[in-house]
Amino acid sequence: KKPKETARKMLRMVETINTQQFEGRQQVTCTTCHHGSNRPDRNTVVASEMTPGEAAAAQRASAARQDLSGRGRPGEGGPGRGAPGADGARGQQPPAVPEGARTAGAGGRDSQAEPAEPPPPAESVDDVLDKYVQALGGHDAVAQAKTRVMRGTATARDLQQAPITVQEKATGEYRIDTEGRQGTQTRAFDGKRAWMQMPNGVRDVEGVNAQQITRLADLGLPLTAKARYEHLRSARYGSIDGAPTIVLIGSPAANVTEWLHFDRTTGLLARRNIFTRTALGQLQEQVDYGDYRDVSGVKLPFQVRYATWNSVSTQRFTDVKVNAPIDDGQFARPAATR
Known part of the structure; x- marks a missing residue:
């Protein structure tokens, strides 16, 4: 046979x-x-937090490396350092959901047969996005939110916490400062190019890594989603932690597909899954949004969890200000220092 x-x-x-x-x-x-499935898994899955025991072991190993080298590593690097980029056309068919990915309405493949593709939702893209904007506070309130400044902490995969400050404009400029033991690390996007500054210098960031810096620059997303994503379509129903969701699928860049999961009850964005096709396989990232609160008439998530194939950062904000003044110089790349 x-x-x-x-x-x-x-x-x-x-x-x-x-x-x-x-x-x-x-x-x-x-x-x-x-991994127990009929079909081999060719995709990466997103990382998860270490257990306390694993985190303690990782800290001991890091301390040992620092003792050997005589100097510490400068802060936590950006997620997915060194990830390969790829060329190609936007708007390709969305990828199969990787086994083990925590995506709504899509678990691992059955060992005997793949489930039939469910019928598309009755709601259109406009229906979903309109409900999203209304859930945030309405079109006028969202349109008036030009900037936001957020302060809080970020918990890494090894459970280490660090103070963070996020500055963002609705037009896409973004900056996050993380205060590490070895100094402050900055990742930023000025609207055209991305850059990173560590205690030992500054450098440009390109390719997939540049895209990652702007993943969380989503203040303007509610009103620009149809322009931001090519071939945006209403794809399927699902659920996240028992809450029913509806999923939109679109392409924000070459070789990148995103799944946007909206809570069908509240209308709020609950999760984004990002799939990037590369020569070394498909890379996955996941952004989870929670703890929405009203700030100056607009609902904003006070908890954002961003996971890649090799890192996790859970941001919890305690101070969020809308339309706080931000100097454009905050997003400009500093001159290299010798």
Whole structure:
């Protein structure tokens, strides 16, 4: 039978890989790719927070490296450092949901057969976005929110906390300052280019890493979503932690697809999943929004969790101001220092 023939081929492939690449040691198994599923998982999944025990071990290892090197590492780097970029056209078909991804209405694949594609929602893109804007406070209130300044803390994957300050304009400029043990790290976007400043210098950021810096620059999203995402469509219903959602899918950039999950009861944006196609496979990021509160007539999330394939940052804000004055120089790249 064909399934048995396929299984035998896979076993021979695993044996060949271990023999030729690992001197016969059993380093690769069926589980390496399949994880109990009929179809191998070719996609990354988002990282999760460490347990307290894992975090303590990571801190001990970091301290040991610092002792050996004689100097500490300058703060926490941006998520996905060194991630590859890719060229291509926008608006390609959305990717299959990676197994293990915490996305609404899409769990891991069944080991016997893939579920049938559900019918599209009755609500249109305009219906979903209009409800979103109304839930935030209405078109006029959202349009009048030109800037926001937020202060709070960010908890990293290793459970370490650091004070943060976020400055943002509705036109897309964005800056986040993180106060680390070795000094302040800044990641920013001036509307045209992204940059990063560490205690030891400043540099430009390009490709996927530049896109990541602007992921959370979403103050203007409610009124610009249709311009921001090509081929935006109402795709499916789902749920997040038991709350019913509706999912819009669109493409904000070349080789990037986003799923936007809106709470069907409140109308608020609950989650974004970002899928980036690269030569090394598909990379996934996830942004979760919660604890919405009214600030100057507009509802804003006071908790934002951003996870990539190798990092997690949970931002909790205690002070949020809308239309606070922000000097444009805050977004400008500083001159390099010697």
